[in-house]
Amino acid sequence: MPAIRARMKNMCVDCAHFCNDPEKMENEIPGLQVMGSGWASVRNIDGLCRKRDVYLAGYYTCEHFKPLKGARAA
Amino acid sequence: MSNEGKNTGLTPTEEAWDEEADDIRPKMGWKELWLKEDWWAIWVGLGIVIVATLFFLNGGTIKWIAIKPARWSTLGQAFSHFGAHLPQYAAMFVLWLVVFVAAMKAMGRNLAEYIPSFIFVFVFSIIIFYIGAWEHAHAYNLEPPLVALVLGMLISNIIGLPKWMDTGFRVEFYIKIGIVLLGATLPFTLIVWAGPVAIVQASIVSIVTFSVIYFTAKKLGLDRRLGATLGAGGAVCGVSGAIAIAGAVGAKKEHAPIAITMVILWAIVMIFFLPLVSRAMGLHAGIAGAWVGTSEFADAAGFAAAQAYGKVAEALPGIPGSEEDAVRAFTLMKVIGRDIWIGIWAFVLALISTMKWERKEGQKPDPAEIWWRFPKFVIGFLLASLIITWIASGYSLADYDKIVKPELVGPVKTLRTWAFIFCFFSIGLTTRFRELAAAGTRPFTAFTTGVVVNVLLGFVLSALVFASYWTHLTVGQ
Incomplete structure (x- = not known):
């Protein structure tokens, strides 16, 4: 997803x-x-946010963003 | 089991929920070529088609390994056939196991769980296929898709199996491989001829059904993100539609499970309801296939219904059409008419969500999402169709029936049937009703309203408006 990431x-x-x-x-x-899959293309990079309890696309952003430790160190 | 420590291209489980994880996540992008099931369905399905074609072009065939039960009337005949062809069954088992294991390993699955689980699926699939080959099977509705489904549900809901066995019950993976293989039995000219009709019919039904569910949900006071998730589940492509839209609109954690529960319950009802009503009305197999393609909610469930009705049509003299008519019409309607548009639905709803529902600066979906969410296995389906159509174009109709069909298309079709049985049995084995999320009255009402409209509209369009297309699928090639 280079376009989004840029x-x-x-x-x-x-x-x-x-x-x-x-x-x-x-x-x-x-x-x-049962009739879907976690590995399906339609899921793209969507996932669950534990902080807000929502299922959302990986390209979203919000004020609760917390970088991973590796990213913070970098 | 988790994928911890494996490069799945997605967020590793443990690290994701450990906020102090020392990691920057690997990106997905084109890694999906070996990390997503859709692409593996292409590699496996198209690989089989290409190998079969190479054998055929060199004067050979793969039919030795594409073994299936012969029709039998006594148990002795069935056992005798199985015993005589045991080496072929063993070879076919090894073929499936090798390609599946390669795919599972690449996707980071636990092979110690997958292999015994697949052996279980394969052994029962043999039994199910033999039951379907009984000469009186049709009289008792013992069609392999329905037997697989019911047997699987009985085992999972009454007896119960260890949770780790779910690793081998890959419904979507098996159905996608089956659809790619199905492409090899569907002339590309037919896709070009009937595809636009399927798109028109499916678009009408999808837009109407989505609107009915969404606006009913809104009227009932439900969150609009839940309304959209329910609507996509009912209108586009079942569980895949629901989960894609849930992500696109940023649904609450409980929204997708509610929509999935609705889809599964109604999909299972429709597996039995649509063929039963079609049979009562004596519908042509092509019309019934188109109706199922319009009004079923999931690919796997729809194939079960279409294939079961097609077999009924072949067995009963009063019902015109064949299994191929039903499966072809269903595939055109569901795969070409509905599935391939999921990326566009997701993009449009994500736009609405970010620009209207929850307006936030700088937060806008990229049109590239349409491609990333595209159900890639459809590419394999189209390529398989192109390959076999190209081969067939060099033969007269008589030679096609005498040479190409038995030596090339027939064996691929047999392997397709095996993939479908693995899928149907896996649906039953994973459908544990007590584990599904509680949906509540209002989501049930909204979704069911859409189901009623969908089924009626799907019937009118399939049996009245576009009937001539669905009854002449073989003529239009």
Whole structure:
């Protein structure tokens, strides 16, 4: 997603509150595996935000952004 | 099990929820070529088609390994056939296992869980396929898709299986491989001829259904993000539609599970309802397939319904059409008419969400999202169709039936049927009703209103307005 990344900083996909691991998503979202999949293209890089309890696209940003430790060190 | 320590291209689970994790996440982008199921469905499905084509062009065939049960009337015949062809079943099992294991390993799955789980699926799939080959199976509605589904649900809801076995019950992966293989049995000329009709019909139904569900939800006081998630689940492509739109609009954590519950419950009802009503009305298999394609909510569930009805049509003299008619009409309607538009739905709704519902400066979806969310397996489906259409173009109709069909298309179709049975059985095995999220009365009312409109409108368009297309799919090639 170079186009999005070039335009935005502090996206959810780079936030410590965010998770989009496909296996975790299938465990957290009941029924996702039945007729869908955590590994499907339609999910793109969407994931769950623990801070706000929302499921959202990885390119979103918000005031609660918290960089990962590795990113902070860099 | 988690993917911890594996480069999945997505946020590793443990690190994501450990805010002090010492990591910068790997980016996805084109890594999805080996990290997403859609692409693996292409590699596996198209790989099979290409190998089958190369064998055929060199005077050979893959039909030895594409084994299936012969029709039988006594158990002795069934066992005898199985015993005589045991090496072929073993070889086919190894083929599936090798390609599936390669895909699962690349996607970071636990092979110690996947392999025994797939063995379980494969063994039961043999039994299910043999049941379907019984000469009286149709009289008792023992079509393999329905048997697989019911047997799977009985096992998962009454007996129960260890949770780790879910690793092998990859509904979407198997159905996507089946759809790519199906492309090899669908002439590209047919896609060009009937595709636009499918797009028109599906677009009418999708827009009307989405609007009905969304505005009913709004009227009932539900969050508009839930309304949109429910609407996409009912109108576009079931669970995939619901989860894509939930992400695009930034839905609350509980919204997607509610929509998924609605989709699963109604999809299972429709697997039985649509073929039953079609049978009662004696609908042509092509019309029923188009209706299922318009009014079912998930690819896997729709294929089960279309294939089951197609087999009924072949077995009962009063019902015109064939299994291929039903499956072809369904595929055109669902895959070409509905699935491929999910990226556009997601982009438009994300625009509405960020610019109208929750206006925020500098937060705007990129049109590239349309591509990243595109269900890529459709590319494999189209390429498979192009390859076989190109091969077939060098033969007369008589030679196609005598040479290409039995030596090339037939074996691919058999492997397709196996992929579908793995899928249908996996639906049953993963549908554990007690684990689904509670939906509540208002979401149920909104979604069900859309279901009623969808089913009626889908019938009118399939059986009345565009009936001539769906009854002449083989003529239009």
